[in-house]
Amino acid sequence: MHKYSKQTRHLLAVDCVVFGFDGETLKILLIQRAFQPEKGNWSLMGGFVEANEGLDEASTRILKQLTGLDGVYLEQLHTYGDTNRDPIERTVSTAYFALIDINKYETQLSNDYHAEWFPLTAAPKLIFDHAEMVEAAKRRIRYKAALHPILFELLPKKFTIPQLQTLYESVFNTTIDKRNFSKRVLATGLVIKLAEKDKAGSKRGAYYYQLNMDNYYAKFQAFLNFIPNPDTLLL
Amino acid sequence: MHKYSKQTRHLLAVDCVVFGFDGETLKILLIQRAFQPEKGNWSLMGGFVEANEGLDEASTRILKQLTGLDGVYLEQLHTYGDTNRDPIERTVSTAYFALIDINKYETQLSNDYHAEWFPLTAAPKLIFDHAEMVEAAKRRIRYKAALHPILFELLPKKFTIPQLQTLYESVFNTTIDKRNFSKRVLATGLVIKLAEKDKAGSKRGAYYYQLNMDNYYAKFQAFLNFIPNPDTLLL
DNA sequence: GCAAAAGTGTTGAGGATACACCCATGG
DNA sequence: CCATGGGTGTATCCTCAACACTTTTGC
Numbered sequence: 193m194h195k196y197s198k199q200t201r202h203l204l205a206v207d208c209v210v211f212g213f214d215g216e217t218l219k220i221l222l223i224q225r226a227f228q229p230e231k232g233n234w235s236l237m238g239g240f241v242e243a244n245e246g247l248d249e250a251s252t253r254i255l256k257q258l259t260g261l262d263g264v265y266l267e268q269l270h271t272y273g274d275t276n277r278d279p280i281e282r283t284v285s286t287a288y289f290a291l292i293d294i295n296k297y298e299t300q301l302s303n304d305y306h307a308e309w310f311p312l313t314a315a316p317k318l319i320f321d322h323a324e325m326v327e328a329a330k331r332r333i334r335y336k337a338a339l340h341p342i343l344f345e346l347l348p349k350k351f352t353i354p355q356l357q358t359l360y361e362s363v364f365n366t367t368i369d370k371r372n373f374s375k376r377v378l379a380t381g382l383v384i385k386l387a388e389k390d391k392a393g394s395k396r397g398a399y400y401y402q403l404n405m406d407n408y409y410a411k412f413q414a415f416l417n418f419i420p421n422p423d424t425l426l427l
Numbered sequence: 428m429h430k431y432s433k434q435t436r437h438l439l440a441v442d443c444v445v446f447g448f449d450g451e452t453l454k455i456l457l458i459q460r461a462f463q464p465e466k467g468n469w470s471l472m473g474g475f476v477e478a479n480e481g482l483d484e485a486s487t488r489i490l491k492q493l494t495g496l497d498g499v500y501l502e503q504l505h506t507y508g509d510t511n512r513d514p515i516e517r518t519v520s521t522a523y524f525a526l527i528d529i530n531k532y533e534t535q536l537s538n539d540y541h542a543e544w545f546p547l548t549a550a551p552k553l554i555f556d557h558a559e560m561v562e563a564a565k566r567r568i569r570y571k572a573a574l575h576p577i578l579f580e581l582l583p584k585k586f587t588i589p590q591l592q593t594l595y596e597s598v599f600n601t602t603i604d605k606r607n608f609s610k611r612v613l614a615t616g617l618v619i620k621l622a623e624k625d626k627a628g629s630k631r632g633a634y635y636y637q638l639n640m641d642n643y644y645a646k647f648q649a650f651l652n653f654i655p656n657p658d659t660l661l662l
Numbered sequence: 663g664c665a666a667a668a669g670t671g672t673t674g675a676g677g678a679t680a681c682a683c684c685c686a687t688g689g
Numbered sequence: 690c691c692a693t694g695g696g697t698g699t700a701t702c703c704t705c706a707a708c709a710c711t712t713t714t715g716c
Contacts, residue, residue, distance in 0.1 A: 273482030
């Protein structure tokens with residue numbers, strides 16, 4: 193029995209903007225929508241919220257269902273409530289964004305599911321207001337990554353400084369002096385140098401690093417300084 | 428006729444955390460809930476979202492209905508979707524926060540409406556998860572105000588530098604050297620000195636300033652630097 | 663041996679902090 | 690005349706940006 197019986201009830205959805213990094217460019221994961229309207233058109237990972245699940249739960253479930261992804265960094269972004277954003281029926285949608293290590297799931301995603309990666313700069317037209325969500329997600333990760341070490345979520349557990357730099361450069365669409373970048377990163381105390389080298393990128397090889405978890409949680413909330421001249425960036 | 432007829436529909440609410448500054452301390456506006464459950468207990472300004480209104484519209488409407496406030500700074504904060512956050516029936520709520528000049532509405536609020544201001548540090552127990560929303564709003568305005576000039580929304584059109592400093596000090600619960608604070612503020616080019624003085628705070632009087640709207644929108648997105656040592660703040 | 667990427671130090675400029683005294687005026 | 694808050698300048702430090710050469714090794 194409903195106690196708030198006079199109130200209107202609404203459709204509630206979640207949509208996830210999934211970011212991945214392949215070592216070159218920042219990408220987003222899209223699927224072709226499975227039902228009408230806009231069936232077959234490119235869409236974020238989305239679905240309706242069920243009666244007995246929270247929003248975070250719903251986004252986790254939907255991401256798992258559509259892509260098999262589990263245990264990834266997932267954060268609420270914004271809730272979109274325009275009455276006409278879905279032409280069929282008024283639907284309020286809470287957008288989330290996820291950051292994942294693209295290589296960890298690449299084959300799984302293309303084989304078992306029908307999600308595809310697109311470079312951020314070359315994504316197809318998206319349904320409804322999903323392009324707006326992607327824009328907001330991009331702004332949010334730029335904003336957050338300029339001050340907090342979230343981009344490590346996009347890399348494998350073991351990564352090299354040049355890989356990290358390429359990631360920052362592609363997220364912020366800029367170039368950074370490698371001497372200064374390396375100094376900044378090492379100065380945070382967030383990474384630990386390993387003995388092993390990655391020989392894939394060069395003949396000499398680059399040392400692997402991994403996150404220093406002790407410092408990670410402690411420093412996460414502090415304002416770091418990963419990007420030179422953040423003032424001049426359009427955030 | 429519903430095209431998504433198989434999907435569950437949900438109750439949707441908005442709740443507004445309204446901040447005000449009286450020259451001394453940061454305060455929030457609360458009302459006593461008008462209906463069951465928790466009737467008579469202290470609550471944020473909240474209400475259900477109707478069928479034909481967007482979320483921003485709903486928050487504006489509800490704020491107006493409950494307090495008479497109109498045209499104030501209002502920003503979406505976060506959406507709370509735990510299934511049991513309202514004991515009567517599952518309700519998803521999108522929280523907003525507002526920043527207003529407390530003096531502008533003080534008498535109106537206490538006479539025409541039954542909202543009351545409470546110092547942030549001495550607020551009563553709140554219904555449901557409203558205390559969590561207030562905490563999140565507090566973190567958000569600290570975070571945002573450390574980098575963007577949003578706190579001017581809490582002051583009258585004409586304000587003095589000492590007033591502004593007291594505001595920053597109370598939001599960040601710290602003390603700032605007045606020479607450095609004044610330099611920082613003036614260096615942004617965000618304020619214009621007026622000829623008139625405010626004689627209320629001292630015998631000598633303090634010059635009034637007002638926002639320089641030309642620079643305001645241009646500089647809003649840049650990372651400013653209003654707070655010394657933001658690293659050390661718990662944000 | 664050479665091309666291609668990794669790794670590393672120093673210097674200079676500018677911005678941030680620390681700090682103390684005079685000013686205006688109402689009582 | 691004095692107490693109270695308002696207003697201002699400077700020296701120092703330190704952080705950040707600019708900048709170039711050596712190392713390694715697969716081919």
